[in-house]
Amino acid sequence: DSVFAHIAQAPEDPILGVTVAYNKDPSPIKLNLGVGAYRTEEGKPLVLDVVRRVEHQLLNDLSRNKEYIPIVGLADFNKLSAKLIFGADSPAIQENRVSTVQGLSGTGSLRVGGEFLAKHYHQRIIYLPQPTWGNHTKIFALAGLTVKTYRYYAPATRGLDFQGLLEDLGSAPSGSVVLLHACAHNPTGVDPTLEQWEQIRQLIRSKSLLPFFDSAYQGFASGSLDADAQPIRLFVADGGELLAAQSYAKNMGLYGERVGALNIVSKSADVASRVESQLKLVIRPMYSSPPIHGASIVAAILKDRDLYNDWTIELKAMADRIINMRQQLFDALRTRGDWSHIIKQIGMFTFTGLNPEQVSFMTKEYHIYMTSDGRISMAGLSSRTVPHLADAIHSAVT
Protein backbone atom coordinates (compact mmCIF):
# COMPACT_ATOMS: atom_id res chain seq x y z
CA ASP A 1 0.00 0.00 0.00
CA SER A 2 0.92 3.69 -0.19
CA VAL A 3 3.94 5.01 1.64
CA PHE A 4 1.64 7.88 2.64
CA ALA A 5 -1.10 5.60 3.96
CA HIS A 6 -0.46 6.81 7.50
CA ILE A 7 -1.19 10.47 6.67
CA ALA A 8 -4.21 11.94 8.52
CA GLN A 9 -6.77 14.29 6.91
CA ALA A 10 -5.78 17.84 7.82
CA PRO A 11 -8.42 20.31 9.05
CA GLU A 12 -9.41 23.24 6.81
CA ASP A 13 -7.71 26.58 7.54
CA PRO A 14 -9.78 28.62 10.07
CA ILE A 15 -9.99 31.55 7.64
CA LEU A 16 -9.68 30.13 4.13
CA GLY A 17 -11.82 27.15 5.11
CA VAL A 18 -14.78 29.49 5.60
CA THR A 19 -14.79 30.17 1.85
CA VAL A 20 -14.65 26.41 1.17
CA ALA A 21 -17.80 25.95 3.29
CA TYR A 22 -19.46 29.02 1.71
CA ASN A 23 -18.84 27.71 -1.80
CA LYS A 24 -20.55 24.42 -0.92
CA ASP A 25 -23.71 26.19 0.34
CA PRO A 26 -26.46 26.23 -2.36
CA SER A 27 -28.51 28.90 -0.53
CA PRO A 28 -29.33 31.97 -2.66
CA ILE A 29 -29.05 34.23 0.42
CA LYS A 30 -25.62 32.99 1.58
CA LEU A 31 -23.16 35.71 2.58
CA ASN A 32 -19.37 35.31 2.89
CA LEU A 33 -17.96 37.59 5.60
CA GLY A 34 -14.92 35.36 6.16
CA VAL A 35 -11.85 36.06 4.06
CA GLY A 36 -10.44 39.58 4.26
CA ALA A 37 -10.80 40.37 0.58
CA TYR A 38 -12.53 43.47 -0.77
CA ARG A 39 -15.90 43.10 -2.49
CA THR A 40 -17.85 45.79 -4.33
CA GLU A 41 -21.38 46.95 -3.45
CA GLU A 42 -22.45 44.26 -5.95
CA GLY A 43 -20.52 41.66 -3.90
CA LYS A 44 -17.90 41.10 -6.56
CA PRO A 45 -14.07 41.04 -6.29
CA LEU A 46 -12.50 44.27 -7.59
CA VAL A 47 -9.60 44.66 -9.99
CA LEU A 48 -8.59 48.32 -9.65
CA ASP A 49 -8.99 50.36 -12.83
CA VAL A 50 -5.44 51.69 -12.49
CA VAL A 51 -4.17 48.09 -12.26
CA ARG A 52 -6.06 47.08 -15.41
CA ARG A 53 -4.67 50.10 -17.32
CA VAL A 54 -1.08 49.42 -16.25
CA GLU A 55 -1.39 45.70 -16.92
CA HIS A 56 -2.62 46.48 -20.41
CA GLN A 57 0.40 48.73 -21.03
CA LEU A 58 2.81 46.11 -19.71
CA LEU A 59 1.33 43.32 -21.82
CA ASN A 60 1.57 45.50 -24.94
CA ASP A 61 5.20 46.37 -24.23
CA LEU A 62 7.03 43.98 -26.58
CA SER A 63 10.40 44.88 -25.04
CA ARG A 64 9.42 43.07 -21.84
CA ASN A 65 10.41 39.42 -21.36
CA LYS A 66 9.83 36.73 -18.73
CA GLU A 67 13.43 36.16 -17.62
CA TYR A 68 14.22 35.35 -13.98
CA ILE A 69 14.26 38.46 -11.84
CA PRO A 70 16.94 38.76 -9.10
CA ILE A 71 16.65 36.79 -5.84
CA VAL A 72 15.84 40.08 -4.06
CA GLY A 73 13.16 40.93 -6.65
CA LEU A 74 12.75 43.95 -8.96
CA ALA A 75 15.09 46.75 -7.85
CA ASP A 76 12.68 49.58 -8.68
CA PHE A 77 9.81 47.77 -6.93
CA ASN A 78 11.96 47.41 -3.79
CA LYS A 79 13.01 51.06 -3.75
CA LEU A 80 9.48 52.31 -4.36
CA SER A 81 8.00 49.93 -1.80
CA ALA A 82 10.36 51.19 0.91
CA LYS A 83 9.47 54.77 -0.05
CA LEU A 84 5.76 54.00 0.21
CA ILE A 85 5.96 52.67 3.75
CA PHE A 86 8.76 54.80 5.24
CA GLY A 87 8.00 58.01 3.33
CA ALA A 88 9.97 59.71 0.55
CA ASP A 89 11.84 61.83 3.12
CA SER A 90 12.74 58.90 5.40
CA PRO A 91 16.16 59.36 7.06
CA ALA A 92 16.71 55.59 6.87
CA ILE A 93 16.28 55.68 3.10
CA GLN A 94 18.47 58.78 2.68
CA GLU A 95 21.24 57.05 4.66
CA ASN A 96 20.92 53.75 2.73
CA ARG A 97 20.04 51.86 5.94
CA VAL A 98 17.08 49.97 4.45
CA SER A 99 17.43 46.45 3.03
CA THR A 100 14.33 45.56 0.99
CA VAL A 101 13.55 42.24 -0.69
CA GLN A 102 10.44 41.48 -2.73
CA GLY A 103 8.42 38.76 -1.02
CA LEU A 104 5.54 36.42 -1.85
CA SER A 105 2.95 38.90 -0.59
CA GLY A 106 2.67 39.53 3.15
CA THR A 107 2.84 35.89 4.17
CA GLY A 108 6.04 35.21 2.27
CA SER A 109 7.65 38.41 3.51
CA LEU A 110 6.82 37.53 7.12
CA ARG A 111 8.23 34.03 6.66
CA VAL A 112 11.50 35.26 5.13
CA GLY A 113 11.79 37.70 8.04
CA GLY A 114 11.14 34.90 10.54
CA GLU A 115 13.73 32.59 8.94
CA PHE A 116 16.26 35.44 8.82
CA LEU A 117 15.77 36.19 12.53
CA ALA A 118 15.96 32.50 13.50
CA LYS A 119 19.32 32.31 11.69
CA HIS A 120 20.93 35.66 12.59
CA TYR A 121 19.24 37.23 15.62
CA HIS A 122 20.37 36.34 19.14
CA GLN A 123 16.93 36.39 20.79
CA ARG A 124 14.64 33.76 19.20
CA ILE A 125 11.46 34.73 21.03
CA ILE A 126 8.70 36.58 19.16
CA TYR A 127 5.71 38.15 20.91
CA LEU A 128 2.42 38.16 18.95
CA PRO A 129 -0.63 40.21 19.99
CA GLN A 130 -3.48 38.23 21.58
CA PRO A 131 -5.46 37.71 19.33
CA THR A 132 -3.66 38.04 16.03
CA TRP A 133 -3.98 36.81 12.42
CA GLY A 134 -4.08 33.02 12.76
CA ASN A 135 -1.28 32.39 10.27
CA HIS A 136 1.27 34.43 12.31
CA THR A 137 1.73 31.69 14.90
CA LYS A 138 2.43 28.99 12.30
CA ILE A 139 4.70 31.19 10.17
CA PHE A 140 7.04 32.08 13.04
CA ALA A 141 6.95 28.70 14.80
CA LEU A 142 7.87 26.96 11.52
CA ALA A 143 10.61 29.53 10.96
CA GLY A 144 12.14 28.31 14.23
CA LEU A 145 11.18 31.08 16.65
CA THR A 146 9.56 30.59 20.06
CA VAL A 147 6.12 32.19 19.93
CA LYS A 148 4.71 34.03 22.96
CA THR A 149 1.78 36.43 23.21
CA TYR A 150 1.19 39.88 24.66
CA ARG A 151 -2.22 41.08 25.82
CA TYR A 152 -3.83 43.29 23.14
CA TYR A 153 -7.65 43.07 23.09
CA ALA A 154 -9.96 43.77 26.05
CA PRO A 155 -13.23 41.81 25.55
CA ALA A 156 -14.99 43.91 28.23
CA THR A 157 -14.51 47.17 26.32
CA ARG A 158 -14.00 45.57 22.91
CA GLY A 159 -11.01 47.91 22.75
CA LEU A 160 -7.27 47.88 23.43
CA ASP A 161 -5.92 46.34 26.65
CA PHE A 162 -3.19 48.97 26.76
CA GLN A 163 -2.14 48.30 30.36
CA GLY A 164 -1.91 44.59 29.65
CA LEU A 165 0.12 45.30 26.52
CA LEU A 166 2.58 47.51 28.42
CA GLU A 167 2.91 44.99 31.26
CA ASP A 168 3.52 42.02 28.95
CA LEU A 169 6.03 43.83 26.75
CA GLY A 170 7.58 45.34 29.89
CA SER A 171 8.27 41.87 31.24
CA ALA A 172 9.45 40.37 27.94
CA PRO A 173 13.08 39.17 27.94
CA SER A 174 15.39 41.91 26.62
CA GLY A 175 15.80 41.76 22.84
CA SER A 176 12.59 39.81 22.21
CA VAL A 177 11.00 40.39 18.79
CA VAL A 178 7.58 42.08 18.96
CA LEU A 179 5.14 41.67 16.09
CA LEU A 180 3.05 44.82 15.59
CA HIS A 181 0.16 45.27 13.18
CA ALA A 182 1.03 48.55 11.46
CA CYS A 183 -2.65 49.54 11.13
CA ALA A 184 -6.11 47.91 10.94
CA HIS A 185 -5.39 45.14 13.45
CA ASN A 186 -6.62 41.72 12.33
CA PRO A 187 -8.99 40.37 13.72
CA THR A 188 -9.99 43.07 16.23
CA GLY A 189 -10.01 46.28 14.16
CA VAL A 190 -8.57 47.94 17.29
CA ASP A 191 -5.50 50.17 16.79
CA PRO A 192 -3.47 52.10 19.39
CA THR A 193 -3.77 55.91 19.20
CA LEU A 194 -0.66 57.77 18.04
CA GLU A 195 0.02 58.75 21.68
CA GLN A 196 -0.19 55.09 22.69
CA TRP A 197 2.11 54.18 19.80
CA GLU A 198 4.66 56.66 21.17
CA GLN A 199 4.49 54.98 24.59
CA ILE A 200 4.88 51.55 22.92
CA ARG A 201 7.89 52.87 20.99
CA GLN A 202 9.55 54.18 24.16
CA LEU A 203 9.01 50.88 25.96
CA ILE A 204 10.30 48.83 23.02
CA ARG A 205 13.43 50.97 22.63
CA SER A 206 14.11 51.09 26.40
CA LYS A 207 14.11 47.29 26.59
CA SER A 208 15.93 46.82 23.27
CA LEU A 209 12.99 44.79 21.94
CA LEU A 210 13.00 44.35 18.14
CA PRO A 211 9.86 45.64 16.39
CA PHE A 212 8.58 43.58 13.44
CA PHE A 213 5.74 45.47 11.73
CA ASP A 214 3.20 43.62 9.62
CA SER A 215 1.72 46.14 7.17
CA ALA A 216 -1.00 44.32 5.24
CA TYR A 217 -3.53 47.17 5.08
CA GLN A 218 -1.65 50.41 4.45
CA GLY A 219 -4.21 52.92 3.19
CA PHE A 220 -7.13 50.63 3.99
CA ALA A 221 -7.62 51.79 7.56
CA SER A 222 -7.95 55.56 7.23
CA GLY A 223 -7.99 55.78 3.43
CA SER A 224 -4.62 57.57 3.58
CA LEU A 225 -1.38 55.73 2.80
CA ASP A 226 0.67 58.22 4.82
CA ALA A 227 -1.65 58.34 7.85
CA ASP A 228 -1.67 54.55 8.10
CA ALA A 229 2.14 54.46 8.01
CA GLN A 230 2.60 56.98 10.86
CA PRO A 231 3.25 54.35 13.57
CA ILE A 232 6.06 52.75 11.58
CA ARG A 233 7.54 56.15 10.70
CA LEU A 234 7.54 57.05 14.41
CA PHE A 235 9.90 54.14 15.04
CA VAL A 236 12.13 54.78 12.01
CA ALA A 237 12.50 58.43 13.03
CA ASP A 238 14.24 57.46 16.29
CA GLY A 239 17.09 55.87 14.34
CA GLY A 240 16.42 52.41 15.78
CA GLU A 241 16.26 49.12 13.90
CA LEU A 242 13.13 47.26 12.78
CA LEU A 243 11.60 44.86 10.29
CA ALA A 244 8.50 45.67 8.24
CA ALA A 245 6.57 43.28 5.98
CA GLN A 246 4.33 44.75 3.29
CA SER A 247 1.46 43.30 1.29
CA TYR A 248 -0.17 44.69 -1.86
CA ALA A 249 -2.92 42.07 -1.72
CA LYS A 250 -5.60 44.35 -0.27
CA ASN A 251 -4.59 47.93 -0.98
CA MET A 252 -3.85 47.26 -4.65
CA GLY A 253 -6.18 44.28 -5.05
CA LEU A 254 -3.30 42.00 -6.10
CA TYR A 255 -4.32 39.07 -3.84
CA GLY A 256 -3.50 36.22 -6.23
CA GLU A 257 -0.39 37.91 -7.71
CA ARG A 258 1.37 37.46 -4.35
CA VAL A 259 3.14 40.83 -4.22
CA GLY A 260 4.84 42.05 -1.05
CA ALA A 261 8.16 43.10 0.45
CA LEU A 262 10.28 42.64 3.54
CA ASN A 263 12.18 45.71 4.76
CA ILE A 264 14.90 45.63 7.42
CA VAL A 265 16.07 49.00 8.78
CA SER A 266 19.58 48.76 10.24
CA LYS A 267 21.87 51.22 12.03
CA SER A 268 24.27 51.67 9.11
CA ALA A 269 24.49 51.26 5.32
CA ASP A 270 27.29 48.75 5.82
CA VAL A 271 25.11 46.53 8.02
CA ALA A 272 22.17 46.97 5.61
CA SER A 273 24.18 45.63 2.69
CA ARG A 274 25.35 42.62 4.69
CA VAL A 275 21.77 42.01 5.85
CA GLU A 276 20.61 42.02 2.22
CA SER A 277 23.32 39.53 1.26
CA GLN A 278 22.13 37.15 3.99
CA LEU A 279 18.46 37.60 3.01
CA LYS A 280 19.44 36.23 -0.41
CA LEU A 281 20.70 33.06 1.27
CA VAL A 282 17.31 32.61 2.94
CA ILE A 283 15.34 33.18 -0.26
CA ARG A 284 17.42 31.19 -2.77
CA PRO A 285 16.73 27.72 -1.28
CA MET A 286 13.14 28.66 -0.37
CA TYR A 287 11.73 29.78 -3.76
CA SER A 288 14.83 31.17 -5.56
CA SER A 289 13.26 34.33 -6.93
CA PRO A 290 9.83 36.05 -6.76
CA PRO A 291 7.27 36.47 -9.58
CA ILE A 292 7.75 39.27 -12.10
CA HIS A 293 4.20 40.27 -13.06
CA GLY A 294 2.58 41.71 -9.95
CA ALA A 295 5.71 43.57 -8.87
CA SER A 296 5.94 45.16 -12.36
CA ILE A 297 2.38 46.45 -11.95
CA VAL A 298 3.12 47.90 -8.49
CA ALA A 299 6.40 49.52 -9.65
CA ALA A 300 4.68 51.08 -12.70
CA ILE A 301 1.98 52.62 -10.47
CA LEU A 302 4.31 53.80 -7.68
CA LYS A 303 6.80 55.45 -10.05
CA ASP A 304 4.25 57.51 -12.01
CA ARG A 305 2.67 60.49 -10.23
CA ASP A 306 -0.63 60.34 -12.13
CA LEU A 307 -1.03 56.58 -11.75
CA TYR A 308 -0.13 56.88 -8.06
CA ASN A 309 -2.80 59.56 -7.60
CA ASP A 310 -5.36 57.45 -9.48
CA TRP A 311 -4.51 54.56 -7.14
CA THR A 312 -4.96 56.70 -4.00
CA ILE A 313 -8.42 57.73 -5.23
CA GLU A 314 -9.53 54.13 -5.78
CA LEU A 315 -7.96 53.08 -2.47
CA LYS A 316 -9.83 55.77 -0.57
CA ALA A 317 -13.06 54.70 -2.26
CA MET A 318 -12.55 51.14 -0.97
CA ALA A 319 -11.78 52.39 2.55
CA ASP A 320 -14.79 54.72 2.44
CA ARG A 321 -17.13 51.93 1.36
CA ILE A 322 -16.00 49.83 4.31
CA ILE A 323 -16.54 52.77 6.67
CA ASN A 324 -19.99 53.22 5.15
CA MET A 325 -20.78 49.54 5.81
CA ARG A 326 -19.74 50.05 9.43
CA GLN A 327 -22.17 52.95 9.77
CA GLN A 328 -25.01 51.07 8.07
CA LEU A 329 -24.56 47.96 10.23
CA PHE A 330 -24.33 50.10 13.36
CA ASP A 331 -27.53 51.98 12.37
CA ALA A 332 -29.33 48.67 11.74
CA LEU A 333 -28.35 47.43 15.22
CA ARG A 334 -28.62 50.78 17.05
CA THR A 335 -31.86 49.90 18.85
CA ARG A 336 -30.69 46.39 19.65
CA GLY A 337 -27.93 46.89 22.23
CA ASP A 338 -24.52 48.56 22.35
CA TRP A 339 -22.79 47.98 19.00
CA SER A 340 -20.69 51.17 19.04
CA HIS A 341 -17.52 49.10 18.60
CA ILE A 342 -18.62 48.53 14.99
CA ILE A 343 -17.95 52.20 14.17
CA LYS A 344 -15.00 52.57 16.57
CA GLN A 345 -13.02 49.71 15.05
CA ILE A 346 -11.00 50.37 11.89
CA GLY A 347 -9.95 48.56 8.72
CA MET A 348 -11.32 45.46 7.04
CA PHE A 349 -12.74 43.69 10.06
CA THR A 350 -15.26 44.07 12.84
CA PHE A 351 -14.61 41.94 15.91
CA THR A 352 -18.26 41.50 16.84
CA GLY A 353 -17.88 39.71 20.17
CA LEU A 354 -20.08 36.85 18.95
CA ASN A 355 -18.95 33.49 20.32
CA PRO A 356 -18.43 30.28 18.28
CA GLU A 357 -21.93 28.96 19.11
CA GLN A 358 -23.54 32.20 17.94
CA VAL A 359 -21.37 32.13 14.81
CA SER A 360 -22.43 28.59 13.92
CA PHE A 361 -26.08 29.54 14.62
CA MET A 362 -25.76 32.37 12.07
CA THR A 363 -24.26 30.01 9.52
CA LYS A 364 -26.87 27.31 10.03
CA GLU A 365 -29.95 29.55 10.25
CA TYR A 366 -28.93 32.52 8.06
CA HIS A 367 -26.22 31.10 5.77
CA ILE A 368 -23.82 33.79 6.97
CA TYR A 369 -20.17 32.72 6.85
CA MET A 370 -17.54 34.23 9.14
CA THR A 371 -14.60 33.05 11.22
CA SER A 372 -15.48 31.30 14.48
CA ASP A 373 -13.82 34.06 16.54
CA GLY A 374 -16.69 36.39 15.60
CA ARG A 375 -14.72 38.42 13.05
CA ILE A 376 -16.59 39.74 10.03
CA SER A 377 -15.04 41.17 6.90
CA MET A 378 -16.93 44.43 6.37
CA ALA A 379 -15.88 44.40 2.73
CA GLY A 380 -18.16 41.40 2.24
CA LEU A 381 -21.22 43.49 3.08
CA SER A 382 -23.40 45.67 0.86
CA SER A 383 -26.39 47.95 1.58
CA ARG A 384 -28.56 45.12 0.32
CA THR A 385 -27.21 42.52 2.77
CA VAL A 386 -26.80 44.67 5.92
CA PRO A 387 -30.43 44.04 7.09
CA HIS A 388 -29.95 40.27 6.72
CA LEU A 389 -26.79 40.37 8.84
CA ALA A 390 -28.39 42.66 11.43
CA ASP A 391 -31.34 40.29 11.80
CA ALA A 392 -28.99 37.32 12.13
CA ILE A 393 -26.87 39.04 14.80
CA HIS A 394 -29.96 40.11 16.70
CA SER A 395 -31.36 36.56 16.66
CA ALA A 396 -27.99 35.12 17.65
CA VAL A 397 -27.64 37.31 20.75
CA THR A 398 -31.23 37.21 22.04
Ligand SMILES: Cc1ncc(COP(=O)(O)O)c(CN[C@@H](CCC(=O)O)C(=O)O)c1O
Ligand atom coordinates in the same frame (compact mmCIF):
# COMPACT_ATOMS: atom_id res chain seq x y z
C1 LIG B 1 -2.34 40.92 9.33
C2 LIG B 1 -2.12 40.17 8.06
N1 LIG B 1 -0.85 39.93 7.65
C3 LIG B 1 -0.60 39.26 6.51
C4 LIG B 1 -1.63 38.80 5.72
C5 LIG B 1 -1.21 38.03 4.49
O1 LIG B 1 -1.74 38.45 3.35
P1 LIG B 1 -1.05 38.09 1.95
O2 LIG B 1 -2.17 37.67 1.07
O3 LIG B 1 -0.05 36.99 2.17
O4 LIG B 1 -0.38 39.35 1.52
C6 LIG B 1 -2.98 39.01 6.10
C7 LIG B 1 -4.13 38.50 5.23
N2 LIG B 1 -5.22 37.99 5.98
C8 LIG B 1 -6.54 38.01 5.37
C9 LIG B 1 -6.59 37.30 4.02
C10 LIG B 1 -6.77 35.79 4.02
C11 LIG B 1 -5.63 35.10 4.75
O5 LIG B 1 -4.55 34.93 4.15
O6 LIG B 1 -5.84 34.75 5.94
C12 LIG B 1 -7.57 37.49 6.38
O7 LIG B 1 -7.21 37.46 7.60
O8 LIG B 1 -8.69 37.22 5.99
C13 LIG B 1 -3.22 39.71 7.27
O9 LIG B 1 -4.48 39.95 7.69
